[in-house]
Amino acid sequence: MNNEISETFINPEYGGSELSIMYEFYEQGTLCDVTIFAGEERFYTHRLVLAISCKYFRDQIIENPDIIDFEIAVDDETFQKILKFFYKGNIQLDLDSVQRLILAAELLELNVLFDVCCKFLAKHLSADNISDIQTFAETNSLNYLIDEVNKYDEQEISDEISGEENCLQLELEDIVNRLQTSKENISSTDSFEEVVQWISDDSERKQHLPSLLKLMDMTSMSFSVYKSIKITNEIVSPPKTHKIMVVGGKHDPIASYVDVYDPDTESWLETKVMNLKRTDFGVVQLQNYIIVIGGKRARKALNEVVGVHLDTMEASALLPMETNRKHLCVSSILDQDRVIR
Incomplete structure:
Protein backbone atom coordinates (compact mmCIF):
# COMPACT_ATOMS: atom_id res chain seq x y z
CA MET A 1 0.00 0.00 0.00
CA ASN A 2 1.02 3.63 -0.38
CA ASN A 3 2.58 4.59 2.95
CA GLU A 4 2.66 8.28 1.96
CA ILE A 5 -1.08 8.63 2.67
CA SER A 6 -1.68 9.57 6.30
CA GLU A 7 -4.01 11.58 8.50
CA THR A 8 -4.00 12.65 12.14
CA PHE A 9 -7.07 11.81 14.22
CA ILE A 10 -7.75 13.96 17.30
CA ASN A 11 -9.98 12.32 19.87
CA PRO A 12 -12.93 14.63 20.69
CA GLU A 13 -13.26 12.84 24.06
CA TYR A 14 -9.65 13.55 25.07
CA GLY A 15 -9.20 14.43 28.74
CA GLY A 16 -7.02 17.49 28.20
CA SER A 17 -4.01 18.97 29.99
CA GLU A 18 -4.10 16.57 32.93
CA LEU A 19 -3.44 13.60 30.66
CA SER A 20 -0.78 15.59 28.84
CA ILE A 21 1.06 15.99 32.17
CA MET A 22 0.65 12.26 32.77
CA TYR A 23 2.39 11.64 29.43
CA GLU A 24 5.45 13.44 30.77
CA PHE A 25 5.34 11.12 33.79
CA TYR A 26 5.01 8.14 31.42
CA GLU A 27 8.06 9.18 29.43
CA GLN A 28 10.05 9.62 32.63
CA GLY A 29 8.77 6.37 34.14
CA THR A 30 7.35 8.34 37.09
CA LEU A 31 4.50 6.88 39.21
CA CYS A 32 3.94 4.04 36.75
CA ASP A 33 2.01 1.30 38.55
CA VAL A 34 1.10 -1.26 35.89
CA THR A 35 2.94 -3.25 33.22
CA ILE A 36 1.51 -4.22 29.83
CA PHE A 37 3.08 -6.99 27.77
CA ALA A 38 2.45 -6.51 24.05
CA GLY A 39 4.36 -8.32 21.33
CA GLU A 40 8.04 -8.46 22.29
CA GLU A 41 7.90 -5.39 24.55
CA ARG A 42 6.70 -4.39 28.01
CA PHE A 43 5.19 -0.99 28.71
CA TYR A 44 5.21 0.65 32.16
CA THR A 45 2.20 2.94 32.43
CA HIS A 46 -0.53 4.31 34.74
CA ARG A 47 -3.63 2.34 35.59
CA LEU A 48 -5.62 5.56 35.98
CA VAL A 49 -4.88 6.56 32.37
CA LEU A 50 -5.84 3.09 31.19
CA ALA A 51 -9.09 3.17 33.13
CA ILE A 52 -10.03 6.62 31.84
CA SER A 53 -9.15 5.92 28.22
CA CYS A 54 -10.14 2.31 27.55
CA LYS A 55 -13.18 0.24 28.52
CA TYR A 56 -11.24 -3.02 28.08
CA PHE A 57 -8.72 -2.04 30.77
CA ARG A 58 -11.28 -0.23 32.93
CA ASP A 59 -13.45 -3.34 33.29
CA GLN A 60 -10.45 -5.46 34.31
CA ILE A 61 -9.15 -2.89 36.79
CA ILE A 62 -12.58 -2.52 38.44
CA GLU A 63 -12.90 -6.30 38.64
CA ASN A 64 -9.40 -6.70 40.06
CA PRO A 65 -8.09 -3.43 41.61
CA ASP A 66 -4.79 -5.06 42.58
CA ILE A 67 -3.87 -6.14 39.06
CA ILE A 68 -0.41 -4.94 38.03
CA ASP A 69 0.25 -6.88 34.80
CA PHE A 70 -1.68 -7.13 31.53
CA GLU A 71 -0.85 -9.30 28.52
CA ILE A 72 -2.61 -8.40 25.29
CA ALA A 73 -2.62 -9.91 21.79
CA VAL A 74 -1.44 -6.73 20.05
CA ASP A 75 1.96 -6.19 18.46
CA ASP A 76 4.25 -3.78 20.29
CA GLU A 77 4.45 -1.17 17.50
CA THR A 78 0.67 -0.87 17.29
CA PHE A 79 0.19 -0.73 21.05
CA GLN A 80 2.87 1.98 21.33
CA LYS A 81 0.73 4.16 19.06
CA ILE A 82 -2.44 3.36 21.02
CA LEU A 83 -0.80 4.08 24.37
CA LYS A 84 0.39 7.46 23.11
CA PHE A 85 -3.18 8.04 21.88
CA PHE A 86 -4.41 7.48 25.46
CA TYR A 87 -2.06 10.13 26.81
CA LYS A 88 -2.05 12.74 24.04
CA GLY A 89 -5.45 12.31 22.38
CA ASN A 90 -4.20 12.05 18.79
CA ILE A 91 -2.92 9.30 16.54
CA GLN A 92 -1.38 9.13 13.06
CA LEU A 93 -3.28 6.92 10.61
CA ASP A 94 -1.57 5.50 7.53
CA LEU A 95 -2.33 2.71 5.08
CA ASP A 96 0.60 0.56 6.20
CA SER A 97 -0.57 0.22 9.81
CA VAL A 98 -4.28 0.99 9.87
CA GLN A 99 -5.38 -2.65 9.50
CA ARG A 100 -3.44 -3.59 12.65
CA LEU A 101 -4.96 -0.58 14.44
CA ILE A 102 -8.46 -1.71 13.48
CA LEU A 103 -7.94 -5.17 14.97
CA ALA A 104 -6.35 -3.73 18.11
CA ALA A 105 -9.12 -1.15 18.55
CA GLU A 106 -11.74 -3.88 18.21
CA LEU A 107 -9.98 -6.04 20.81
CA LEU A 108 -9.59 -3.14 23.28
CA GLU A 109 -13.15 -1.90 22.66
CA LEU A 110 -11.95 1.49 21.43
CA ASN A 111 -15.08 2.13 19.41
CA VAL A 112 -14.29 5.69 18.34
CA LEU A 113 -10.83 4.73 17.10
CA PHE A 114 -12.22 1.60 15.41
CA ASP A 115 -14.81 3.60 13.46
CA VAL A 116 -12.31 6.28 12.43
CA CYS A 117 -9.80 3.69 11.18
CA CYS A 118 -12.43 1.85 9.14
CA LYS A 119 -13.59 5.11 7.56
CA PHE A 120 -9.99 6.07 6.81
CA LEU A 121 -9.41 2.75 5.04
CA ALA A 122 -12.68 3.04 3.09
CA LYS A 123 -11.82 6.61 2.09
CA HIS A 124 -8.59 5.45 0.46
CA LEU A 125 -9.88 2.42 -1.46
CA SER A 126 -8.21 2.13 -4.85
CA ALA A 127 -7.68 -0.37 -7.64
CA ASP A 128 -4.27 -1.16 -6.12
CA ASN A 129 -5.52 -2.09 -2.64
CA ILE A 130 -9.15 -3.16 -3.15
CA SER A 131 -8.33 -6.88 -3.21
CA ASP A 132 -6.22 -6.74 -0.06
CA ILE A 133 -8.81 -4.68 1.85
CA GLN A 134 -11.65 -6.95 0.72
CA THR A 135 -9.79 -10.01 2.02
CA PHE A 136 -9.04 -8.22 5.30
CA ALA A 137 -12.66 -7.14 5.76
CA GLU A 138 -14.15 -10.54 4.95
CA THR A 139 -11.62 -12.45 7.08
CA ASN A 140 -12.43 -10.30 10.13
CA SER A 141 -16.18 -9.87 9.44
CA LEU A 142 -15.93 -6.07 9.23
CA ASN A 143 -19.37 -5.34 7.80
CA TYR A 144 -18.85 -1.61 7.25
CA LEU A 145 -15.73 -2.21 5.17
CA ILE A 146 -17.38 -5.05 3.26
CA ASP A 147 -20.21 -2.68 2.29
CA GLU A 148 -17.74 0.03 1.25
CA VAL A 149 -15.80 -2.42 -0.91
CA ASN A 150 -19.03 -3.50 -2.62
CA LYS A 151 -19.98 0.15 -3.24
CA TYR A 152 -16.54 0.79 -4.73
CA ASP A 153 -16.87 -2.21 -7.06
CA GLU A 154 -20.33 -1.07 -8.19
CA GLN A 155 -19.03 2.43 -8.93
CA GLU A 156 -16.08 1.02 -10.90
CA ILE A 157 -18.44 -1.05 -13.03
CA SER A 158 -20.65 1.98 -13.60
CA ASP A 159 -17.66 4.11 -14.58
CA GLU A 160 -16.42 1.39 -16.93
CA ILE A 161 -19.78 1.15 -18.67
CA SER A 162 -19.94 4.92 -18.96
CA GLY A 163 -16.41 4.98 -20.39
CA GLU A 164 -17.32 2.35 -22.98
CA GLU A 165 -20.37 4.34 -24.06
CA ASN A 166 -18.29 7.50 -24.40
CA CYS A 167 -15.67 5.60 -26.41
CA LEU A 168 -18.24 4.64 -29.04
CA GLN A 169 -18.92 8.32 -29.79
CA ASN A 233 -10.69 -13.05 -37.99
CA GLU A 234 -10.25 -11.78 -41.55
CA ILE A 235 -7.51 -9.27 -40.66
CA VAL A 236 -5.53 -10.52 -37.68
CA SER A 237 -4.29 -14.08 -37.43
CA PRO A 238 -3.83 -15.43 -33.91
CA PRO A 239 -0.16 -15.65 -32.99
CA LYS A 240 1.51 -19.02 -33.18
CA THR A 241 1.49 -20.56 -29.76
CA HIS A 242 3.80 -23.14 -28.27
CA LYS A 243 2.77 -25.89 -25.94
CA ILE A 244 4.19 -25.89 -22.43
CA MET A 245 6.01 -29.05 -21.40
CA VAL A 246 6.67 -30.14 -17.83
CA VAL A 247 9.25 -32.91 -17.39
CA GLY A 248 10.00 -34.81 -14.18
CA GLY A 249 9.30 -33.65 -10.66
CA LYS A 250 7.33 -36.69 -9.52
CA HIS A 251 9.00 -38.86 -6.89
CA ASP A 252 9.78 -41.86 -9.05
CA PRO A 253 13.44 -42.70 -9.77
CA ILE A 254 12.54 -45.21 -12.49
CA ALA A 255 10.29 -43.19 -14.78
CA SER A 256 10.09 -39.47 -15.60
CA TYR A 257 6.67 -38.09 -16.47
CA VAL A 258 6.04 -35.61 -19.28
CA ASP A 259 2.92 -33.41 -19.11
CA VAL A 260 2.01 -30.98 -21.90
CA TYR A 261 -0.29 -27.95 -21.64
CA ASP A 262 -2.02 -26.69 -24.78
CA PRO A 263 -2.89 -22.94 -24.62
CA ASP A 264 -5.17 -23.29 -27.64
CA THR A 265 -7.53 -25.69 -25.88
CA GLU A 266 -6.55 -24.58 -22.34
CA SER A 267 -6.10 -28.19 -21.31
CA TRP A 268 -3.44 -30.68 -20.21
CA LEU A 269 -2.75 -33.40 -22.73
CA GLU A 270 -2.19 -37.08 -22.00
CA THR A 271 0.74 -37.78 -19.68
CA LYS A 272 3.67 -39.61 -21.26
CA VAL A 273 6.46 -41.52 -19.56
CA MET A 274 10.18 -41.64 -20.26
CA ASN A 275 11.59 -44.87 -18.87
CA LEU A 276 14.92 -43.43 -17.82
CA LYS A 277 16.39 -44.45 -14.49
CA ARG A 278 17.70 -41.11 -13.24
CA THR A 279 16.80 -38.00 -11.29
CA ASP A 280 18.09 -34.41 -11.05
CA PHE A 281 18.71 -34.20 -14.81
CA GLY A 282 18.62 -31.23 -17.16
CA VAL A 283 16.24 -31.14 -20.09
CA VAL A 284 15.70 -29.14 -23.26
CA GLN A 285 13.47 -29.60 -26.30
CA LEU A 286 14.95 -29.62 -29.79
CA GLN A 287 12.33 -30.06 -32.51
CA ASN A 288 10.50 -33.35 -31.82
CA TYR A 289 12.93 -34.54 -29.18
CA ILE A 290 13.38 -34.11 -25.47
CA ILE A 291 17.10 -34.03 -24.77
CA VAL A 292 17.82 -35.41 -21.29
CA ILE A 293 21.25 -34.42 -20.01
CA GLY A 294 23.16 -35.75 -17.01
CA GLY A 295 21.39 -36.31 -13.71
CA LYS A 296 22.12 -38.97 -11.13
CA ARG A 297 21.43 -42.68 -10.69
CA ALA A 298 22.19 -44.60 -7.50
CA ARG A 299 23.63 -41.37 -6.02
CA LYS A 300 26.14 -41.10 -8.87
CA ALA A 301 26.26 -38.15 -11.27
CA LEU A 302 25.94 -39.07 -14.96
CA ASN A 303 27.46 -37.77 -18.18
CA GLU A 304 24.85 -39.45 -20.37
CA VAL A 305 22.88 -37.52 -23.00
CA VAL A 306 19.68 -39.13 -24.31
CA GLY A 307 17.25 -38.01 -27.01
CA VAL A 308 13.63 -39.03 -26.43
CA HIS A 309 11.18 -38.71 -29.35
CA LEU A 310 8.06 -36.82 -28.29
CA ASP A 311 5.66 -39.01 -30.29
CA THR A 312 7.02 -42.50 -29.58
CA MET A 313 8.95 -41.77 -26.34
CA GLU A 314 11.72 -43.96 -27.72
CA ALA A 315 15.14 -43.09 -26.29
CA SER A 316 18.40 -42.89 -28.24
CA ALA A 317 21.84 -42.38 -26.74
CA LEU A 318 23.67 -39.28 -27.94
CA LEU A 319 27.28 -38.21 -27.48
CA PRO A 320 27.97 -38.13 -23.72
CA MET A 321 29.43 -35.12 -21.92
CA GLU A 322 33.06 -35.06 -20.86
CA THR A 323 32.08 -34.52 -17.22
CA ASN A 324 29.45 -36.03 -14.94
CA ARG A 325 26.78 -33.51 -13.92
CA LYS A 326 23.61 -33.34 -11.82
CA HIS A 327 21.30 -30.52 -10.67
CA LEU A 328 22.15 -28.68 -13.90
CA CYS A 329 20.49 -25.98 -15.97
CA VAL A 330 20.24 -26.42 -19.75
CA SER A 331 19.57 -23.96 -22.55
CA SER A 332 19.45 -24.36 -26.32
CA ILE A 333 20.98 -22.28 -29.11
CA LEU A 334 18.96 -23.20 -32.16
CA ASP A 335 20.41 -23.51 -35.65
CA GLN A 336 17.48 -23.60 -38.07
CA ASP A 337 19.51 -25.57 -40.64
CA ARG A 338 20.25 -28.46 -38.28
CA VAL A 339 17.81 -31.34 -37.89
CA ILE A 340 18.13 -34.14 -35.37
CA ARG A 341 18.31 -37.50 -37.17
Whole structure:
Protein backbone atom coordinates (compact mmCIF):
# COMPACT_ATOMS: atom_id res chain seq x y z
CA MET A 1 0.00 0.00 0.00
CA ASN A 2 1.02 3.63 -0.38
CA ASN A 3 2.58 4.59 2.95
CA GLU A 4 2.66 8.28 1.96
CA ILE A 5 -1.08 8.63 2.67
CA SER A 6 -1.68 9.57 6.30
CA GLU A 7 -4.01 11.58 8.50
CA THR A 8 -4.00 12.65 12.14
CA PHE A 9 -7.07 11.81 14.22
CA ILE A 10 -7.75 13.96 17.30
CA ASN A 11 -9.98 12.32 19.87
CA PRO A 12 -12.93 14.63 20.69
CA GLU A 13 -13.26 12.84 24.06
CA TYR A 14 -9.65 13.55 25.07
CA GLY A 15 -9.20 14.43 28.74
CA GLY A 16 -7.02 17.49 28.20
CA SER A 17 -4.01 18.97 29.99
CA GLU A 18 -4.10 16.57 32.93
CA LEU A 19 -3.44 13.60 30.66
CA SER A 20 -0.78 15.59 28.84
CA ILE A 21 1.06 15.99 32.17
CA MET A 22 0.65 12.26 32.77
CA TYR A 23 2.39 11.64 29.43
CA GLU A 24 5.45 13.44 30.77
CA PHE A 25 5.34 11.12 33.79
CA TYR A 26 5.01 8.14 31.42
CA GLU A 27 8.06 9.18 29.43
CA GLN A 28 10.05 9.62 32.63
CA GLY A 29 8.77 6.37 34.14
CA THR A 30 7.35 8.34 37.09
CA LEU A 31 4.50 6.88 39.21
CA CYS A 32 3.94 4.04 36.75
CA ASP A 33 2.01 1.30 38.55
CA VAL A 34 1.10 -1.26 35.89
CA THR A 35 2.94 -3.25 33.22
CA ILE A 36 1.51 -4.22 29.83
CA PHE A 37 3.08 -6.99 27.77
CA ALA A 38 2.45 -6.51 24.05
CA GLY A 39 4.36 -8.32 21.33
CA GLU A 40 8.04 -8.46 22.29
CA GLU A 41 7.90 -5.39 24.55
CA ARG A 42 6.70 -4.39 28.01
CA PHE A 43 5.19 -0.99 28.71
CA TYR A 44 5.21 0.65 32.16
CA THR A 45 2.20 2.94 32.43
CA HIS A 46 -0.53 4.31 34.74
CA ARG A 47 -3.63 2.34 35.59
CA LEU A 48 -5.62 5.56 35.98
CA VAL A 49 -4.88 6.56 32.37
CA LEU A 50 -5.84 3.09 31.19
CA ALA A 51 -9.09 3.17 33.13
CA ILE A 52 -10.03 6.62 31.84
CA SER A 53 -9.15 5.92 28.22
CA CYS A 54 -10.14 2.31 27.55
CA LYS A 55 -13.18 0.24 28.52
CA TYR A 56 -11.24 -3.02 28.08
CA PHE A 57 -8.72 -2.04 30.77
CA ARG A 58 -11.28 -0.23 32.93
CA ASP A 59 -13.45 -3.34 33.29
CA GLN A 60 -10.45 -5.46 34.31
CA ILE A 61 -9.15 -2.89 36.79
CA ILE A 62 -12.58 -2.52 38.44
CA GLU A 63 -12.90 -6.30 38.64
CA ASN A 64 -9.40 -6.70 40.06
CA PRO A 65 -8.09 -3.43 41.61
CA ASP A 66 -4.79 -5.06 42.58
CA ILE A 67 -3.87 -6.14 39.06
CA ILE A 68 -0.41 -4.94 38.03
CA ASP A 69 0.25 -6.88 34.80
CA PHE A 70 -1.68 -7.13 31.53
CA GLU A 71 -0.85 -9.30 28.52
CA ILE A 72 -2.61 -8.40 25.29
CA ALA A 73 -2.62 -9.91 21.79
CA VAL A 74 -1.44 -6.73 20.05
CA ASP A 75 1.96 -6.19 18.46
CA ASP A 76 4.25 -3.78 20.29
CA GLU A 77 4.45 -1.17 17.50
CA THR A 78 0.67 -0.87 17.29
CA PHE A 79 0.19 -0.73 21.05
CA GLN A 80 2.87 1.98 21.33
CA LYS A 81 0.73 4.16 19.06
CA ILE A 82 -2.44 3.36 21.02
CA LEU A 83 -0.80 4.08 24.37
CA LYS A 84 0.39 7.46 23.11
CA PHE A 85 -3.18 8.04 21.88
CA PHE A 86 -4.41 7.48 25.46
CA TYR A 87 -2.06 10.13 26.81
CA LYS A 88 -2.05 12.74 24.04
CA GLY A 89 -5.45 12.31 22.38
CA ASN A 90 -4.20 12.05 18.79
CA ILE A 91 -2.92 9.30 16.54
CA GLN A 92 -1.38 9.13 13.06
CA LEU A 93 -3.28 6.92 10.61
CA ASP A 94 -1.57 5.50 7.53
CA LEU A 95 -2.33 2.71 5.08
CA ASP A 96 0.60 0.56 6.20
CA SER A 97 -0.57 0.22 9.81
CA VAL A 98 -4.28 0.99 9.87
CA GLN A 99 -5.38 -2.65 9.50
CA ARG A 100 -3.44 -3.59 12.65
CA LEU A 101 -4.96 -0.58 14.44
CA ILE A 102 -8.46 -1.71 13.48
CA LEU A 103 -7.94 -5.17 14.97
CA ALA A 104 -6.35 -3.73 18.11
CA ALA A 105 -9.12 -1.15 18.55
CA GLU A 106 -11.74 -3.88 18.21
CA LEU A 107 -9.98 -6.04 20.81
CA LEU A 108 -9.59 -3.14 23.28
CA GLU A 109 -13.15 -1.90 22.66
CA LEU A 110 -11.95 1.49 21.43
CA ASN A 111 -15.08 2.13 19.41
CA VAL A 112 -14.29 5.69 18.34
CA LEU A 113 -10.83 4.73 17.10
CA PHE A 114 -12.22 1.60 15.41
CA ASP A 115 -14.81 3.60 13.46
CA VAL A 116 -12.31 6.28 12.43
CA CYS A 117 -9.80 3.69 11.18
CA CYS A 118 -12.43 1.85 9.14
CA LYS A 119 -13.59 5.11 7.56
CA PHE A 120 -9.99 6.07 6.81
CA LEU A 121 -9.41 2.75 5.04
CA ALA A 122 -12.68 3.04 3.09
CA LYS A 123 -11.82 6.61 2.09
CA HIS A 124 -8.59 5.45 0.46
CA LEU A 125 -9.88 2.42 -1.46
CA SER A 126 -8.21 2.13 -4.85
CA ALA A 127 -7.68 -0.37 -7.64
CA ASP A 128 -4.27 -1.16 -6.12
CA ASN A 129 -5.52 -2.09 -2.64
CA ILE A 130 -9.15 -3.16 -3.15
CA SER A 131 -8.33 -6.88 -3.21
CA ASP A 132 -6.22 -6.74 -0.06
CA ILE A 133 -8.81 -4.68 1.85
CA GLN A 134 -11.65 -6.95 0.72
CA THR A 135 -9.79 -10.01 2.02
CA PHE A 136 -9.04 -8.22 5.30
CA ALA A 137 -12.66 -7.14 5.76
CA GLU A 138 -14.15 -10.54 4.95
CA THR A 139 -11.62 -12.45 7.08
CA ASN A 140 -12.43 -10.30 10.13
CA SER A 141 -16.18 -9.87 9.44
CA LEU A 142 -15.93 -6.07 9.23
CA ASN A 143 -19.37 -5.34 7.80
CA TYR A 144 -18.85 -1.61 7.25
CA LEU A 145 -15.73 -2.21 5.17
CA ILE A 146 -17.38 -5.05 3.26
CA ASP A 147 -20.21 -2.68 2.29
CA GLU A 148 -17.74 0.03 1.25
CA VAL A 149 -15.80 -2.42 -0.91
CA ASN A 150 -19.03 -3.50 -2.62
CA LYS A 151 -19.98 0.15 -3.24
CA TYR A 152 -16.54 0.79 -4.73
CA ASP A 153 -16.87 -2.21 -7.06
CA GLU A 154 -20.33 -1.07 -8.19
CA GLN A 155 -19.03 2.43 -8.93
CA GLU A 156 -16.08 1.02 -10.90
CA ILE A 157 -18.44 -1.05 -13.03
CA SER A 158 -20.65 1.98 -13.60
CA ASP A 159 -17.66 4.11 -14.58
CA GLU A 160 -16.42 1.39 -16.93
CA ILE A 161 -19.78 1.15 -18.67
CA SER A 162 -19.94 4.92 -18.96
CA GLY A 163 -16.41 4.98 -20.39
CA GLU A 164 -17.32 2.35 -22.98
CA GLU A 165 -20.37 4.34 -24.06
CA ASN A 166 -18.29 7.50 -24.40
CA CYS A 167 -15.67 5.60 -26.41
CA LEU A 168 -18.24 4.64 -29.04
CA GLN A 169 -18.92 8.32 -29.79
CA LEU A 170 -15.27 9.16 -30.55
CA GLU A 171 -14.00 10.03 -34.00
CA LEU A 172 -11.09 8.19 -35.65
CA GLU A 173 -8.68 10.99 -34.76
CA ASP A 174 -9.67 10.69 -31.09
CA ILE A 175 -9.05 6.93 -31.05
CA VAL A 176 -5.65 7.40 -32.68
CA ASN A 177 -4.75 10.05 -30.12
CA ARG A 178 -5.81 7.82 -27.22
CA LEU A 179 -3.64 4.98 -28.51
CA GLN A 180 -0.64 7.24 -29.00
CA THR A 181 -0.85 8.98 -25.62
CA SER A 182 -1.92 6.15 -23.31
CA LYS A 183 0.65 3.45 -24.01
CA GLU A 184 2.13 3.70 -20.50
CA ASN A 185 -1.23 3.75 -18.69
CA ILE A 186 -3.38 1.30 -20.66
CA SER A 187 -2.43 -2.29 -21.44
CA SER A 188 -2.34 -3.53 -25.04
CA THR A 189 -5.23 -5.88 -24.28
CA ASP A 190 -7.42 -3.03 -22.96
CA SER A 191 -6.54 -0.86 -25.97
CA PHE A 192 -7.34 -3.68 -28.36
CA GLU A 193 -10.71 -4.34 -26.77
CA GLU A 194 -11.55 -0.64 -26.84
CA VAL A 195 -10.72 -0.44 -30.56
CA VAL A 196 -12.83 -3.51 -31.31
CA GLN A 197 -15.80 -2.04 -29.40
CA TRP A 198 -15.46 1.19 -31.37
CA ILE A 199 -15.33 -0.64 -34.71
CA SER A 200 -18.19 -2.98 -33.80
CA ASP A 201 -20.47 0.02 -33.26
CA ASP A 202 -20.21 1.04 -36.93
CA SER A 203 -19.46 -1.39 -39.77
CA GLU A 204 -17.82 1.38 -41.83
CA ARG A 205 -15.11 1.69 -39.21
CA LYS A 206 -13.75 -1.77 -39.93
CA GLN A 207 -11.52 -0.39 -42.67
CA HIS A 208 -9.50 1.47 -40.01
CA LEU A 209 -8.59 -1.63 -37.99
CA PRO A 210 -5.25 -2.45 -39.73
CA SER A 211 -3.91 1.07 -39.21
CA LEU A 212 -5.05 1.12 -35.57
CA LEU A 213 -3.43 -2.23 -34.86
CA LYS A 214 -0.09 -0.81 -35.95
CA LEU A 215 -0.28 1.62 -33.02
CA MET A 216 -0.46 -1.23 -30.48
CA ASP A 217 2.05 -3.72 -29.15
CA MET A 218 0.40 -6.90 -30.39
CA THR A 219 3.15 -9.14 -29.04
CA SER A 220 2.24 -8.42 -25.43
CA MET A 221 -1.42 -9.28 -25.85
CA SER A 222 -2.93 -12.38 -24.29
CA PHE A 223 -3.88 -15.13 -26.74
CA SER A 224 -7.39 -15.36 -25.31
CA VAL A 225 -8.12 -11.88 -26.67
CA TYR A 226 -7.56 -13.04 -30.23
CA LYS A 227 -9.78 -16.05 -29.75
CA SER A 228 -12.65 -14.13 -28.16
CA ILE A 229 -13.05 -11.30 -30.68
CA LYS A 230 -14.46 -12.52 -34.00
CA ILE A 231 -14.25 -9.20 -35.80
CA THR A 232 -10.53 -9.63 -36.38
CA ASN A 233 -10.69 -13.05 -37.99
CA GLU A 234 -10.25 -11.78 -41.55
CA ILE A 235 -7.51 -9.27 -40.66
CA VAL A 236 -5.53 -10.52 -37.68
CA SER A 237 -4.29 -14.08 -37.43
CA PRO A 238 -3.83 -15.43 -33.91
CA PRO A 239 -0.16 -15.65 -32.99
CA LYS A 240 1.51 -19.02 -33.18
CA THR A 241 1.49 -20.56 -29.76
CA HIS A 242 3.80 -23.14 -28.27
CA LYS A 243 2.77 -25.89 -25.94
CA ILE A 244 4.19 -25.89 -22.43
CA MET A 245 6.01 -29.05 -21.40
CA VAL A 246 6.67 -30.14 -17.83
CA VAL A 247 9.25 -32.91 -17.39
CA GLY A 248 10.00 -34.81 -14.18
CA GLY A 249 9.30 -33.65 -10.66
CA LYS A 250 7.33 -36.69 -9.52
CA HIS A 251 9.00 -38.86 -6.89
CA ASP A 252 9.78 -41.86 -9.05
CA PRO A 253 13.44 -42.70 -9.77
CA ILE A 254 12.54 -45.21 -12.49
CA ALA A 255 10.29 -43.19 -14.78
CA SER A 256 10.09 -39.47 -15.60
CA TYR A 257 6.67 -38.09 -16.47
CA VAL A 258 6.04 -35.61 -19.28
CA ASP A 259 2.92 -33.41 -19.11
CA VAL A 260 2.01 -30.98 -21.90
CA TYR A 261 -0.29 -27.95 -21.64
CA ASP A 262 -2.02 -26.69 -24.78
CA PRO A 263 -2.89 -22.94 -24.62
CA ASP A 264 -5.17 -23.29 -27.64
CA THR A 265 -7.53 -25.69 -25.88
CA GLU A 266 -6.55 -24.58 -22.34
CA SER A 267 -6.10 -28.19 -21.31
CA TRP A 268 -3.44 -30.68 -20.21
CA LEU A 269 -2.75 -33.40 -22.73
CA GLU A 270 -2.19 -37.08 -22.00
CA THR A 271 0.74 -37.78 -19.68
CA LYS A 272 3.67 -39.61 -21.26
CA VAL A 273 6.46 -41.52 -19.56
CA MET A 274 10.18 -41.64 -20.26
CA ASN A 275 11.59 -44.87 -18.87
CA LEU A 276 14.92 -43.43 -17.82
CA LYS A 277 16.39 -44.45 -14.49
CA ARG A 278 17.70 -41.11 -13.24
CA THR A 279 16.80 -38.00 -11.29
CA ASP A 280 18.09 -34.41 -11.05
CA PHE A 281 18.71 -34.20 -14.81
CA GLY A 282 18.62 -31.23 -17.16
CA VAL A 283 16.24 -31.14 -20.09
CA VAL A 284 15.70 -29.14 -23.26
CA GLN A 285 13.47 -29.60 -26.30
CA LEU A 286 14.95 -29.62 -29.79
CA GLN A 287 12.33 -30.06 -32.51
CA ASN A 288 10.50 -33.35 -31.82
CA TYR A 289 12.93 -34.54 -29.18
CA ILE A 290 13.38 -34.11 -25.47
CA ILE A 291 17.10 -34.03 -24.77
CA VAL A 292 17.82 -35.41 -21.29
CA ILE A 293 21.25 -34.42 -20.01
CA GLY A 294 23.16 -35.75 -17.01
CA GLY A 295 21.39 -36.31 -13.71
CA LYS A 296 22.12 -38.97 -11.13
CA ARG A 297 21.43 -42.68 -10.69
CA ALA A 298 22.19 -44.60 -7.50
CA ARG A 299 23.63 -41.37 -6.02
CA LYS A 300 26.14 -41.10 -8.87
CA ALA A 301 26.26 -38.15 -11.27
CA LEU A 302 25.94 -39.07 -14.96
CA ASN A 303 27.46 -37.77 -18.18
CA GLU A 304 24.85 -39.45 -20.37
CA VAL A 305 22.88 -37.52 -23.00
CA VAL A 306 19.68 -39.13 -24.31
CA GLY A 307 17.25 -38.01 -27.01
CA VAL A 308 13.63 -39.03 -26.43
CA HIS A 309 11.18 -38.71 -29.35
CA LEU A 310 8.06 -36.82 -28.29
CA ASP A 311 5.66 -39.01 -30.29
CA THR A 312 7.02 -42.50 -29.58
CA MET A 313 8.95 -41.77 -26.34
CA GLU A 314 11.72 -43.96 -27.72
CA ALA A 315 15.14 -43.09 -26.29
CA SER A 316 18.40 -42.89 -28.24
CA ALA A 317 21.84 -42.38 -26.74
CA LEU A 318 23.67 -39.28 -27.94
CA LEU A 319 27.28 -38.21 -27.48
CA PRO A 320 27.97 -38.13 -23.72
CA MET A 321 29.43 -35.12 -21.92
CA GLU A 322 33.06 -35.06 -20.86
CA THR A 323 32.08 -34.52 -17.22
CA ASN A 324 29.45 -36.03 -14.94
CA ARG A 325 26.78 -33.51 -13.92
CA LYS A 326 23.61 -33.34 -11.82
CA HIS A 327 21.30 -30.52 -10.67
CA LEU A 328 22.15 -28.68 -13.90
CA CYS A 329 20.49 -25.98 -15.97
CA VAL A 330 20.24 -26.42 -19.75
CA SER A 331 19.57 -23.96 -22.55
CA SER A 332 19.45 -24.36 -26.32
CA ILE A 333 20.98 -22.28 -29.11
CA LEU A 334 18.96 -23.20 -32.16
CA ASP A 335 20.41 -23.51 -35.65
CA GLN A 336 17.48 -23.60 -38.07
CA ASP A 337 19.51 -25.57 -40.64
CA ARG A 338 20.25 -28.46 -38.28
CA VAL A 339 17.81 -31.34 -37.89
CA ILE A 340 18.13 -34.14 -35.37
CA ARG A 341 18.31 -37.50 -37.17
